[in-house]
Amino acid sequence: MKLEIDQKRLLSELETLATISDAEAPAVTRIVFTPADLKARAWIIAHCEEAGLAVRQDAVGNIFARWKGADPAAPAVGTGSHIDAIPNAGKYDGVVGVLGGLEAIRALQRGGFRPKNSVELLVFATEEPTRFGIGCLGSRLLSGTLSAVAAAKLKDRDGESVDDVRRRAGFSGNLQDVKLPKGYYKAFVELHIEQGPLLERAQTSLGIVKSIAAPASLRILIEGAGGHAGGVLMADRKDALCAAAELILAVENAARSSGAVDTVATVGVCDVFPGAVNSIPSRVGMTLDIRDTALARRDGVMRVIERAAKDISAKRQVSIQSEVLNADAPTDCAPEVRVALVESCREHGFPFLEMVSRAYHDSLFMSRIVPAGMLFVPCRNGYSHRPDEYAAPEDIARGALVLAEALAKLST
Numbered sequence: 001m002k003l004e005i006d007q008k009r010l011l012s013e014l015e016t017l018a019t020i021s022d023a024e025a026p027a028v029t030r031i032v033f034t035p036a037d038l039k040a041r042a043w044i045i046a047h048c049e050e051a052g053l054a055v056r057q058d059a060v061g062n063i064f065a066r067w068k069g070a071d072p073a074a075p076a077v078g079t080g081s082h083i084d085a086i087p088n089a090g091k092y093d094g095v096v097g098v099l100g101g102l103e104a105i106r107a108l109q110r111g112g113f114r115p116k117n118s119v120e121l122l123v124f125a126t127e128e129p130t131r132f133g134i135g136c137l138g139s140r141l142l143s144g145t146l147s148a149v150a151a152a153k154l155k156d157r158d159g160e161s162v163d164d165v166r167r168r169a170g171f172s173g174n175l176q177d178v179k180l181p182k183g184y185y186k187a188f189v190e191l192h193i194e195q196g197p198l199l200e201r202a203q204t205s206l207g208i209v210k211s212i213a214a215p216a217s218l219r220i221l222i223e224g225a226g227g228h229a230g231g232v233l234m235a236d237r238k239d240a241l242c243a244a245a246e247l248i249l250a251v252e253n254a255a256r257s258s259g260a261v262d263t264v265a266t267v268g269v270c271d272v273f274p275g276a277v278n279s280i281p282s283r284v285g286m287t288l289d290i291r292d293t294a295l296a297r298r299d300g301v302m303r304v305i306e307r308a309a310k311d312i313s314a315k316r317q318v319s320i321q322s323e324v325l326n327a328d329a330p331t332d333c334a335p336e337v338r339v340a341l342v343e344s345c346r347e348h349g350f351p352f353l354e355m356v357s358r359a360y361h362d363s364l365f366m367s368r369i370v371p372a373g374m375l376f377v378p379c380r381n382g383y384s385h386r387p388d389e390y391a392a393p394e395d396i397a398r399g400a401l402v403l404a405e406a407l408a409k410l411s412t
């Protein structure tokens with residue numbers, strides 16, 4: 001079977017989808033369930049139907065477009081990604097995996113391939129956390145990682161719940177029914193831009209993901225005692241910001257000493273109260289984001305930070321409280337999916353890099369219920385989530401080709 005990707009068509013579809021946006025080109029803004037998002041969905045669905053795929057949508061807005069296999073009762077082989085985009089983003093994040101997945105299916109159809117297992121394109125709803133504060137809402141529900149009850153209660157900035165917003169957008173089904181039945185998929189592969197600089201640095205067009213790192217995020221509140229910056233002598237102080245400074249360095253140190261380059265930790269928010277030049281900080285609110293590819297190592301780093309917090313609290317007589325906001329487990333990609341991707345690359349003589357996904361994706365949650373893997377293509381300077389995000393047409397087409405062949409191997 002000789003497969004050919006219609007690079008010109010794929011690129012023109014990418015450009016067209018980018019125009020369905022709430023930001024001025026080249027920026028793309030497509031927040032879930034806004035008119036732009038609904039228009040983009042309708043556009044995708046029309047293209048899937050044109051390719052002869054049977055389309056359905058679930059109660060949270062995940063789109064499934066199925067190419068029926070010779071054995072329709074067998075578990076399907078899935079591919080796909082997302083089309084929602086954060087404010088002022090680019091046109092490739094997620095979209096490459098959706099339109100690249102669609103083109104991969106069309107290439108298989110043109111090549112005369114007849115899948116045994118159905119091949120299904122998935123467009124995940126609400127991958128970006130922009131509207132409801134949590135990433136990958138669609139795939140969390142599909143995989144049962146998040147309960148329907150918890151999801152329904154999530155609210156957007158205007159205080160509207162997921163339930164209200166989705167119903168108004170026409171998704172009236174029961175959130176309980178979003179979770180996929182056991183054995184629904186045989187395998188899942190997601191094509192995505194790397195969102196980092198490694199492939200470009202290695203001058204390699206393809207990255208086969210070994211594992212997907214996942215974050216734990218915490219909110220930390222430090223309370224000391226305020227006072228006049230002139231009146232309170234140093235020996236009498238319980239300065240919350242000085243405690244925060246020590247804790248931030250302890251966080252950095254804990255991540256650096258984990259023994260693995262894959263451990264990263266960041267304090268990205270530090271709110272100081274009362275925030276006046278002549279007032280001793282009495283309270284500091286911070287956030288902590290720790291990511292790793294190994295759960296045990298990440299938990300180990302968290303314990304080191306907790307011990308440091310206890311020591312700092314005792315030494316400085318301030319209270320330090322932390323609350324875990326979210327802690328998803330990292331995952332290793334499935335060997336069978338990696339093998340299918342590696343073999344596809346080798347058959348063409350395409351060089352590839354085996355790598356870690358530093359950002360998390362819907363595949364992280366899909367991996368809880370199905371053998372899942374990811375294929376990366378480079379993006380210029382590693383830039384993503386910004387208007388100058390760019391992936392070269394040849395790289396996207398090569399990714400779609402390798403994806404098509406992997407889908408063929410997995411659905412035979």
Ligand SMILES: [Zn+2]
Nearest residue numbers: 093094127361
């Ligand atoms: Zn993405």
